[in-house]
Amino acid sequence: xxxxxxxxxxxxxxxxxxxxxxxxxxxxxxxxxxxxxxxxxxxxxxxxxxxxxxxxxxxxxxxxxxxxxxxxxxxxxxxxxxxxxxxxxxxxxxxxxxxxxxxxxxxxxxxxxxxxxxxxxxxxxxxxxxxxxxxxxxxxxxxxxxxxxxxxxxxxxxxxxxxxxxxxxxxxxxxxxxxxxxxxxxxxxxxxxxxxxxxxxxxxxxxxxxxxx
Numbered sequence: 001x002x003x004x005x006x007x008x009x010x011x012x013x014x015x016x017x018x019x020x021x022x023x024x025x026x027x028x029x030x031x032x033x034x035x036x037x038x039x040x041x042x043x044x045x046x047x048x049x050x051x052x053x054x055x056x057x058x059x060x061x062x063x064x065x066x067x068x069x070x071x072x073x074x075x076x077x078x079x080x081x082x083x084x085x086x087x088x089x090x091x092x093x094x095x096x097x098x099x100x101x102x103x104x105x106x107x108x109x110x111x112x113x114x115x116x117x118x119x120x121x122x123x124x125x126x127x128x129x130x131x132x133x134x135x136x137x138x139x140x141x142x143x144x145x146x147x148x149x150x151x152x153x154x155x156x157x158x159x160x161x162x163x164x165x166x167x168x169x170x171x172x173x174x175x176x177x178x179x180x181x182x183x184x185x186x187x188x189x190x191x192x193x194x195x196x197x198x199x200x201x202x203x204x205x206x207x208x209x210x211x212x213x
Contacts, residue, residue: 002033003035004033004034004035004046004047007046007047008030008033008034008047009030010047011029011034011047011049011063012026012029012030014049014063014064015029015063015064015067018049018064020064020067020068020071021071022067022070022071022074024098025067025070025071025094025098026067028070028094028097028098029063029066029067029094031097032090032093032094032097034046034047034060034063034090035047036118036122037054037060037088037089037090037093037118038052038054038060038088039052039053039054039055047063049062049063049064050062051065054087054088054111055110055111056108056110056111057202058085058087058108058111058202059087059202060087060088060090061087061090061091061149061201065199066090066091066094068181068196069091069147069149069170069181070091070094070095070098070147072168072170072181072183072196073145073147073168073170073183074168075095075098075100075144075145076099076144077098077099077100078099078100078101079099079100079101079144079145080100080101080103080140080142080143080144080145080164081095081100081101081102081103081143081144081145081146081147082103082104082105082136082137082140082141082143082145082146082147082159082162083095083102083103083104083105083146083147083148083149084104084105084133084134084136084146084147084148084149084150084159084204085104085105085106085133085148085149085150085204086104086105086106086111086112086115086128087106087111087115087149088111088114088115088118089104089114089115089116089118089119089126091147091149092104092115092119092124092126092128093118093119093122093124093126095147096119096124096125096126097124100145101127102124102126102127103126103127103128103137103140103143104126104127104128104129105128105129105130105131105132105133105136105137106128106129106130106133107130107131107132107133107205107206108130109130112128112129112130115128116128127140132206132207133148133150133204133206133209134152134156134158134159134204134205134206134207134208134209135156135158135206135207135208136156136158136159136161136162137162138158138162141161141162142162142163142164142165142167143162143163143164143167144164144166144167144168145167145168145169145170146159146162146163146167146168146169146170146171147169147170147171148169148170148171148172148204149201150172150201150202150203150204150205150209151172151173151174151176151179151199151200151201151202151203151204152171152172152173152204152208152209152210153173153174153175153209153210154173155169155171155173155182155184156204156206156208156209157208158208159171159208160184160186160191163184163186164186165186165187165188166185166186166187167185167186168183168184168185168186169182169183169184169186170182170183170184171184172199172201176203176210177200178198178199178200179199179200179201180195180196180197180198180199181195181196181197181199182194182195183195183196
Protein backbone atom coordinates (compact mmCIF):
# COMPACT_ATOMS: atom_id res chain seq x y z
CA UNK A 1 0.00 0.00 0.00
CA UNK A 2 1.31 3.44 -0.94
CA UNK A 3 1.42 6.48 1.30
CA UNK A 4 -1.81 7.98 -0.06
CA UNK A 5 -3.85 4.86 -0.86
CA UNK A 6 -6.25 5.20 2.09
CA UNK A 7 -6.82 8.87 1.30
CA UNK A 8 -7.63 8.02 -2.31
CA UNK A 9 -10.21 5.46 -1.14
CA UNK A 10 -11.76 8.16 1.10
CA UNK A 11 -11.83 10.60 -1.84
CA UNK A 12 -13.73 8.07 -3.98
CA UNK A 13 -16.21 7.45 -1.15
CA UNK A 14 -16.82 11.21 -0.91
CA UNK A 15 -17.36 11.48 -4.67
CA UNK A 16 -19.97 8.73 -4.49
CA UNK A 17 -21.68 10.53 -1.59
CA UNK A 18 -21.78 13.71 -3.68
CA UNK A 19 -23.54 11.92 -6.55
CA UNK A 20 -20.81 10.67 -8.89
CA UNK A 21 -22.19 7.40 -10.26
CA UNK A 22 -20.12 6.73 -13.41
CA UNK A 23 -18.00 3.71 -12.47
CA UNK A 24 -15.46 4.42 -15.22
CA UNK A 25 -14.84 7.90 -13.81
CA UNK A 26 -14.51 6.53 -10.28
CA UNK A 27 -12.15 3.74 -11.38
CA UNK A 28 -9.91 6.19 -13.28
CA UNK A 29 -9.78 8.55 -10.29
CA UNK A 30 -8.98 5.65 -7.98
CA UNK A 31 -6.10 4.56 -10.20
CA UNK A 32 -4.55 7.95 -11.04
CA UNK A 33 -2.41 9.28 -8.18
CA UNK A 34 -3.47 12.91 -7.73
CA UNK A 35 -0.52 13.70 -5.45
CA UNK A 36 1.83 13.38 -8.46
CA UNK A 37 0.12 16.44 -9.98
CA UNK A 38 0.32 18.61 -6.86
CA UNK A 39 3.28 20.85 -6.05
CA UNK A 40 5.44 20.38 -2.93
CA UNK A 41 3.87 22.36 -0.08
CA UNK A 42 0.33 21.15 -0.90
CA UNK A 43 1.06 17.45 -1.38
CA UNK A 44 -0.55 16.47 1.94
CA UNK A 45 -3.81 18.06 0.77
CA UNK A 46 -3.79 16.07 -2.50
CA UNK A 47 -6.92 14.05 -1.74
CA UNK A 48 -8.94 16.74 -0.01
CA UNK A 49 -11.94 17.91 -2.05
CA UNK A 50 -10.43 21.27 -2.82
CA UNK A 51 -8.65 23.11 -5.65
CA UNK A 52 -4.92 23.62 -5.06
CA UNK A 53 -2.43 26.14 -6.54
CA UNK A 54 0.02 24.84 -9.16
CA UNK A 55 1.76 28.14 -10.02
CA UNK A 56 1.11 30.88 -12.62
CA UNK A 57 -2.16 31.72 -10.76
CA UNK A 58 -3.54 28.36 -11.94
CA UNK A 59 -5.05 25.51 -9.93
CA UNK A 60 -5.64 21.79 -10.07
CA UNK A 61 -9.44 21.54 -9.86
CA UNK A 62 -11.04 19.93 -6.83
CA UNK A 63 -11.67 16.18 -7.31
CA UNK A 64 -15.47 16.61 -7.33
CA UNK A 65 -15.26 19.16 -10.16
CA UNK A 66 -13.03 16.86 -12.25
CA UNK A 67 -15.36 13.91 -11.61
CA UNK A 68 -18.52 15.90 -12.32
CA UNK A 69 -17.22 17.45 -15.56
CA UNK A 70 -15.93 14.09 -16.78
CA UNK A 71 -19.22 12.39 -15.93
CA UNK A 72 -21.12 15.11 -17.83
CA UNK A 73 -18.81 14.70 -20.82
CA UNK A 74 -19.53 10.93 -20.70
CA UNK A 75 -16.65 9.98 -23.02
CA UNK A 76 -16.44 6.48 -24.45
CA UNK A 77 -13.30 4.42 -24.95
CA UNK A 78 -11.72 5.72 -28.16
CA UNK A 79 -13.49 9.12 -27.98
CA UNK A 80 -11.41 12.00 -29.30
CA UNK A 81 -11.39 14.66 -26.59
CA UNK A 82 -9.94 18.19 -26.63
CA UNK A 83 -9.04 19.73 -23.28
CA UNK A 84 -8.59 23.49 -22.98
CA UNK A 85 -6.24 24.26 -20.08
CA UNK A 86 -3.80 21.42 -19.39
CA UNK A 87 -2.70 22.85 -16.04
CA UNK A 88 -1.15 20.06 -13.99
CA UNK A 89 -2.23 17.42 -16.52
CA UNK A 90 -4.54 15.61 -14.06
CA UNK A 91 -7.77 15.96 -16.07
CA UNK A 92 -6.01 14.87 -19.28
CA UNK A 93 -4.67 11.76 -17.56
CA UNK A 94 -8.10 10.86 -16.14
CA UNK A 95 -9.50 10.99 -19.69
CA UNK A 96 -6.57 8.99 -21.07
CA UNK A 97 -7.02 6.40 -18.32
CA UNK A 98 -10.64 6.06 -19.50
CA UNK A 99 -9.36 5.17 -22.96
CA UNK A 100 -9.87 8.53 -24.69
CA UNK A 101 -7.60 9.97 -27.37
CA UNK A 102 -6.67 13.21 -25.62
CA UNK A 103 -5.52 16.51 -27.13
CA UNK A 104 -4.73 19.29 -24.66
CA UNK A 105 -3.71 22.96 -24.92
CA UNK A 106 -2.00 25.12 -22.28
CA UNK A 107 -0.91 28.75 -22.61
CA UNK A 108 1.69 28.59 -19.79
CA UNK A 109 4.73 26.87 -21.28
CA UNK A 110 6.24 25.95 -17.89
CA UNK A 111 3.05 24.11 -16.88
CA UNK A 112 2.83 22.42 -20.28
CA UNK A 113 6.41 21.13 -20.13
CA UNK A 114 5.88 19.85 -16.58
CA UNK A 115 2.67 18.07 -17.62
CA UNK A 116 4.40 16.55 -20.65
CA UNK A 117 7.15 15.13 -18.44
CA UNK A 118 4.50 13.57 -16.23
CA UNK A 119 2.57 12.09 -19.19
CA UNK A 120 5.77 10.48 -20.42
CA UNK A 121 6.78 9.22 -16.99
CA UNK A 122 3.34 7.66 -16.43
CA UNK A 123 3.21 6.18 -19.93
CA UNK A 124 0.22 8.10 -21.35
CA UNK A 125 0.16 9.10 -25.02
CA UNK A 126 -1.44 12.52 -24.88
CA UNK A 127 -1.06 15.11 -27.65
CA UNK A 128 -0.27 18.55 -26.20
CA UNK A 129 0.62 22.00 -27.42
CA UNK A 130 1.15 25.51 -26.12
CA UNK A 131 -1.14 28.30 -27.27
CA UNK A 132 -4.51 30.02 -27.04
CA UNK A 133 -7.06 27.36 -26.15
CA UNK A 134 -10.03 29.62 -26.92
CA UNK A 135 -9.44 29.08 -30.65
CA UNK A 136 -9.24 25.29 -30.26
CA UNK A 137 -7.04 22.93 -32.26
CA UNK A 138 -8.42 22.72 -35.78
CA UNK A 139 -5.85 20.24 -37.05
CA UNK A 140 -7.49 17.28 -35.28
CA UNK A 141 -11.13 18.47 -35.28
CA UNK A 142 -13.89 17.42 -35.02
CA UNK A 143 -13.87 16.19 -31.41
CA UNK A 144 -16.35 13.87 -29.69
CA UNK A 145 -15.89 15.91 -26.54
CA UNK A 146 -14.36 19.24 -25.52
CA UNK A 147 -13.71 20.04 -21.87
CA UNK A 148 -12.71 23.55 -20.75
CA UNK A 149 -11.07 23.83 -17.33
CA UNK A 150 -11.20 27.63 -17.01
CA UNK A 151 -14.09 30.11 -16.90
CA UNK A 152 -15.20 31.88 -20.08
CA UNK A 153 -17.32 35.04 -20.36
CA UNK A 154 -19.20 33.21 -23.14
CA UNK A 155 -18.83 30.01 -25.16
CA UNK A 156 -15.98 30.45 -27.70
CA UNK A 157 -17.44 29.96 -31.19
CA UNK A 158 -14.38 28.06 -32.53
CA UNK A 159 -14.96 25.31 -29.95
CA UNK A 160 -18.56 24.84 -31.09
CA UNK A 161 -17.34 24.63 -34.68
CA UNK A 162 -14.80 21.95 -33.76
CA UNK A 163 -17.38 19.74 -32.00
CA UNK A 164 -18.48 16.60 -33.84
CA UNK A 165 -22.16 15.91 -34.47
CA UNK A 166 -23.40 14.24 -31.27
CA UNK A 167 -20.39 15.61 -29.38
CA UNK A 168 -20.46 17.41 -26.03
CA UNK A 169 -18.79 20.60 -24.84
CA UNK A 170 -18.46 21.07 -21.06
CA UNK A 171 -17.50 24.62 -20.11
CA UNK A 172 -17.88 26.99 -17.13
CA UNK A 173 -19.43 30.30 -18.22
CA UNK A 174 -20.02 33.41 -16.11
CA UNK A 175 -18.24 36.34 -14.50
CA UNK A 176 -14.91 36.17 -12.66
CA UNK A 177 -16.55 35.31 -9.33
CA UNK A 178 -18.90 32.38 -10.02
CA UNK A 179 -19.87 30.43 -13.07
CA UNK A 180 -22.45 27.94 -14.22
CA UNK A 181 -21.26 24.79 -15.91
CA UNK A 182 -22.77 24.47 -19.38
CA UNK A 183 -23.09 21.09 -21.02
CA UNK A 184 -23.73 21.63 -24.73
CA UNK A 185 -24.62 18.73 -27.04
CA UNK A 186 -24.38 19.33 -30.78
CA UNK A 187 -27.24 17.66 -32.65
CA UNK A 188 -26.91 18.58 -36.33
CA UNK A 189 -27.61 22.33 -36.50
CA UNK A 190 -29.08 22.37 -33.00
CA UNK A 191 -27.27 22.94 -29.71
CA UNK A 192 -28.92 21.39 -26.66
CA UNK A 193 -27.74 23.12 -23.47
CA UNK A 194 -28.13 22.32 -19.81
CA UNK A 195 -26.67 24.38 -16.96
CA UNK A 196 -25.49 23.42 -13.50
CA UNK A 197 -25.03 26.29 -11.06
CA UNK A 198 -22.31 27.21 -8.62
CA UNK A 199 -18.78 26.55 -9.85
CA UNK A 200 -15.62 28.64 -9.58
CA UNK A 201 -12.68 28.40 -11.98
CA UNK A 202 -9.67 30.49 -12.92
CA UNK A 203 -10.37 32.74 -15.94
CA UNK A 204 -10.04 31.46 -19.51
CA UNK A 205 -7.56 33.85 -21.13
CA UNK A 206 -7.38 34.28 -24.89
CA UNK A 207 -8.78 35.80 -28.04
CA UNK A 208 -12.24 34.33 -27.41
CA UNK A 209 -12.06 34.47 -23.60
CA UNK A 210 -10.99 37.11 -21.06
CA UNK A 211 -8.07 39.24 -22.19
CA UNK A 212 -4.83 38.50 -20.41
CA UNK A 213 -3.92 41.84 -18.87
